[in-house]
Amino acid sequence: MKSIILAAGKGTRMKSDFPKVMHKICEKPMINWVIDTASLVSEEVGVVLGHGIDKIKEIIPQNIKVFEQKEQLGTGHAVMQCGDFMKSDDFLVLYGDVPLISEKTLTELIKKHKEENNDATLITVNTENPYGYGRIIRNGTKVKIVEHKDADEEQLKIKEINSGIAVFKGGILHETLKLIRNDNVQGEYYLTDVFEKFEKTGILNIKDITEVTGVNDRVQLAMLEKKAREYINEKFMLSGVTIINPENTYISPDAKIGNDTVIYPDTYINGKTEIGKKCIIGPGTSITECIIGDGAKILKSECENSEIKSNASVGPWSRIRPGSSIGENVKIGNFVETKKTKIAKNSKAQHLTYLGDATIGENVNIGAGTITCNYDGKNKFKTSIGDESFVGSNSSLVAPVNIGKKSLIAAGSVITKDVPDYSLAFGRAKQVVKEDKYRK
Numbered sequence: 001m002k003s004i005i006l007a008a009g010k011g012t013r014m015k016s017d018f019p020k021v022m023h024k025i026c027e028k029p030m031i032n033w034v035i036d037t038a039s040l041v042s043e044e045v046g047v048v049l050g051h052g053i054d055k056i057k058e059i060i061p062q063n064i065k066v067f068e069q070k071e072q073l074g075t076g077h078a079v080m081q082c083g084d085f086m087k088s089d090d091f092l093v094l095y096g097d098v099p100l101i102s103e104k105t106l107t108e109l110i111k112k113h114k115e116e117n118n119d120a121t122l123i124t125v126n127t128e129n130p131y132g133y134g135r136i137i138r139n140g141t142k143v144k145i146v147e148h149k150d151a152d153e154e155q156l157k158i159k160e161i162n163s164g165i166a167v168f169k170g171g172i173l174h175e176t177l178k179l180i181r182n183d184n185v186q187g188e189y190y191l192t193d194v195f196e197k198f199e200k201t202g203i204l205n206i207k208d209i210t211e212v213t214g215v216n217d218r219v220q221l222a223m224l225e226k227k228a229r230e231y232i233n234e235k236f237m238l239s240g241v242t243i244i245n246p247e248n249t250y251i252s253p254d255a256k257i258g259n260d261t262v263i264y265p266d267t268y269i270n271g272k273t274e275i276g277k278k279c280i281i282g283p284g285t286s287i288t289e290c291i292i293g294d295g296a297k298i299l300k301s302e303c304e305n306s307e308i309k310s311n312a313s314v315g316p317w318s319r320i321r322p323g324s325s326i327g328e329n330v331k332i333g334n335f336v337e338t339k340k341t342k343i344a345k346n347s348k349a350q351h352l353t354y355l356g357d358a359t360i361g362e363n364v365n366i367g368a369g370t371i372t373c374n375y376d377g378k379n380k381f382k383t384s385i386g387d388e389s390f391v392g393s394n395s396s397l398v399a400p401v402n403i404g405k406k407s408l409i410a411a412g413s414v415i416t417k418d419v420p421d422y423s424l425a426f427g428r429a430k431q432v433v434k435e436d437k438y439r440k
Helices: 030-041 053-057 075-080 103-116 170-179 191-197 216-238
Strands: 001-008 044-049 065-068 092-094 120-126 135-139 142-144 158-170 202-207 250-253 268-269 285-288 300-303 333-338 348-356 358-360 371-373 381-385 394-399 401-403
Touching: 001 075, 030 044, 030 092, 030 103, 030 358, 044 053, 053 065, 075 170, 075 191, 092 103, 103 120, 103 158, 103 202, 120 191, 142 191, 142 202, 158 170, 158 191, 170 191, 216 250, 250 401, 348 358, 394 401
Parallel strands: 001 044, 001 092, 044 065, 120 202, 250 268, 268 285, 285 300, 333 348, 348 371, 358 381, 371 394, 381 401
Antiparallel strands: 092 158, 120 158, 135 142
């Protein structure tokens, strides 16, 4: 089985500098929705690109075959660009701006196609408002598709419409495409014209029109965004995740979440984030491309491209920047920021702290207001803090610097030199008191 995704159009109604299929649903480009679904049912996947081809190549997987349609002369012409690629036992045609077609529906379509030994098998749907869609005309095993603008009064009454998504016998499609003509008002080659030339066309009529709804403008984009979020949240809730307010929770289609995790409102889970079991996430939280262990708690915080291990707690109002690793049972409190920092288990930084380019051992206490001064204006330097050390409040650790294990940094210190194990370090000026200075 091979699949081809037609995605050559500009999408002028989007009024955008970007090709239509690059616009995102749930932070994922539409064309990547279709590629991912096609990859579940196909051995090979190709795309036909035209407008913005170089931009689209940058966002699709490298193993996807790319065919170029230099002139947009219709869907039939687009498939013609695939050449010998379509010469397979079965050849599935999809559309880059129809993102919510499901694996389940495509599997049913392919199964029906094989069992009935059809020349082609087409997805259709019934709708009370078929305006603008091609109508399905059945005649035994033969099917004809009449475009809305070409339909007569009786044909316009038909409620069954063409989705455009179909699976073909590849060799038959390859030969039949040679027979279609472009003698129409648009001067285009329509893929729909091949069906009336087949001897046997099957039909899979589905119930949910959303699966085959295309995007032509940003209103439709927002509509499908809403539907996609409903599908995603429903899937997670049915798998054992509690979502307090699904209408105000935004989860990537590529995320993974363990059962008995609770997600509070105004939470954004983006990219290929993986969240374990029995976690508490949100409210007011954004997580992007993170791995989060079982039992972790993240409250009113932002986490990106980092790992947060089991039973760690983050927040409120914390920021875990890329490259951080928050160990088991670690506590990251309010207004704490980490960047490329590894914190070992049972350590804590509870308040008002910046930890950048640092390695922090086990059972370390970082006092409020501590800063690792990792940047000198040109270069970044690293800080290391050993196991069971205690860093007093309002300390500045000027990197590069190493604090030994079981050492103590006095509050208010500026540390510029390494501190050995089991040591007490001060780094502050002598206090001077001038009595009655301000009385005078």
